[in-house]
Amino acid sequence: MANLVAAAERRRSMTISSSLNAGVAGLAANATQLATISDNIANSSTYGYKRAVTDFHSMVIDGGSGSYSAGGVRVTTNRIIDETGALVTTSNSTDIAVRGNGFLPVTTESDVATDNGEEAMLLTTTGSFRTDEDGILKTESGLVLMGWPAEADGTMPEFARDTADSLEPVQINVNQFAGEPTENISLGVNLPATETESTGEGDSLTLPIEYYDNLGRSQSLTITFTPEVSTVVGTATNSWSMTIEDSATVGEIIAAYDIEFADDRDYGGTIENVTANTATETIDDVDATLASVYDATTGILTVNVDGGPIEIDIGATHDSAGLTQLSDSFAPTSITKDGSPVGNMTSVEVDSNGYVIANFDIGISRVVYQIPLVSMSNPNGLTSLDNQTYEISSESGSFYLWDAGDGATGDIVSYALEESTVDVANELTNLITTQRAYSSNAKVIQTVDEMLQETTNIKR
Incomplete structure (x- = not known):
């Protein structure tokens, strides 16, 4: 009989002790949650801050028949990094x-x-x-x-x-x-149709165009148009020669072309044919071809200035947006280019x-x-x-x-x-519940202490 009483007393003592340990674990767990809440509230105005959360996990201890041992609680904390703020x-x-x-x-x-x-x-x-x-x-x-x-x-x-x-x-x-160096020039120029007639004077027309070299310096291409005057009275050749000089190479001619314009009703005044002048010139003791081939589809011809190639768009065959030969006036109608100074x-x-x-x-x-x-x-x-x-x-x-x-x-x-991902209102709510939970766990400890005191008094 005495053994049964002693065993019951041990089970009761273990149950009371587990209650005490569970209360202590509850205090520690809620203190941890209070720390995360405090950190969140402190950083509610911190740009880019991601809120921290505390998760509670129960611990179960197998008690035995007719008794129960409190396992208490443990916590884990983590930061919700994948949550985005406003x-x-x-x-x-x-x-x-x-x-x-x-x-x-x-x-x-x-x-x-x-x-x-x-x-x-x-x-x-x-x-x-x-x-x-x-x-x-x-x-x-x-x-x-x-x-x-x-x-x-x-x-x-x-x-x-x-x-x-x-x-x-x-x-x-x-x-x-x-x-930015100049790499592209678009040339829209009207040449006077009267200059290639038998009564024309055959005067050359010049057009300087600024461009920027690889160092951002201002250079210029001087384009000279020379009409081929008809030798037959009352007729026109509609043909011009075009040479291009580069100021970066002391005004040397770097390209030359022969241009023929159409005079029919459908395409009159537009480019009919462009032929690269394959003449050569000795430059620094090297024979250099003065022109590249004209692309009739794109209207682009490429010239090599001192710093590299520049593509000049003079208009495709029968395209009125490039070079034209109309009326009796010389008029640069549209000249555009890329590049810029430093x-x-x-x-x-x-x-x-x-x-x-x-x-x-x-x-x-x-x-x-x-x-x-x-x-x-x-x-x-x-x-x-x-x-x-x-x-x-x-x-x-x-x-x-x-x-x-x-x-x-x-x-x-x-x-x-x-902005921070912290919701202050939610954190304050959690603060209230955490405070209540902490107080409740403290009350458990106080109660266990009183029960142990009562157990001690039995011996009196």
Whole structure:
């Protein structure tokens, strides 16, 4: 009988002790939840902050027949990284945010300062980037934006998408000067039809056209039109010769053509035929052909100036938009060309496809970098670091670098920052329930203490 009483007493003691342990575990669990709530509320105005949550998990201890042992509770905390916040508008063109599920590649200022070319890639979803004294785009907290560098002409080469080795800090002041050489000229000129008649004077007509060389310097092509005067009274040849001189080579003739215009009712005044003058001229002791072949379909002829080829569009056969021979007036009707002199960079912006575009005071824009968006297999498996940055871990899985706007990563929004994902009202509600739960667990401990005191008093 005494043994049965002793066994019952042990079971009762174990049950009471488990209740005490469960109460203590409840206090610790709710203290952990209070910590996450406090962190969330403190960062409710932090751009790019992702809220942390606490999950409770019950613990069951097998008690035995006629008794129950409280297992208590344990907690796990995690950050909801794949949750996106609302975007707010700013006045800075390099305030950028991801609209979608992708991440911006960044690194730390200290990594860049080591200058070893092996910056570790971190991830973030938003940032207020501005240039420092070296022209590097970074935040006040020292996060440096990473991207792929463009070629000198603004085109983007191909880069491997499953590695971050080709990414480098975005540094824009190295491209503070830019110019574009002239590569295309469109020529719309009317030649007087009366000049090739037998009564014509045969005077040459000149047309200087400015172009920009590879160094952004102003040069000029001087195009000379000379009519072939008819030797038969009352007739016209409708034929002209055209020579082109380049000021960059001290006015040497670089191309020559014979042009014949149509005089029929359907196509009168338009180009009928263009023949390249295959005469040669000795230039620097080398015999050079003075003209390239004219393409009758496109209307383009190519001349080689000192800095390289320029395509001149004089109009296709029977096209009234190029060279014409009408009436008795010499009139340049339309002359257009590309290229520009050297200009200073005035501003930088980031478009929705992640291109970092430098704008210059001469009216041109040039792509200097491309910012990819990083997709993760498991974003919530990333390791959280300071300043709303994340580090790739074994739990986050593999990554891939997408062009912004492609794939499932979304696009990039400039003049914008991402707000915190914290809902303050929800956190305050959780705060109330956590406080009540903490008080209840404390009450359990107090009750167990009183019961143990009563057990002790039995011996009196």
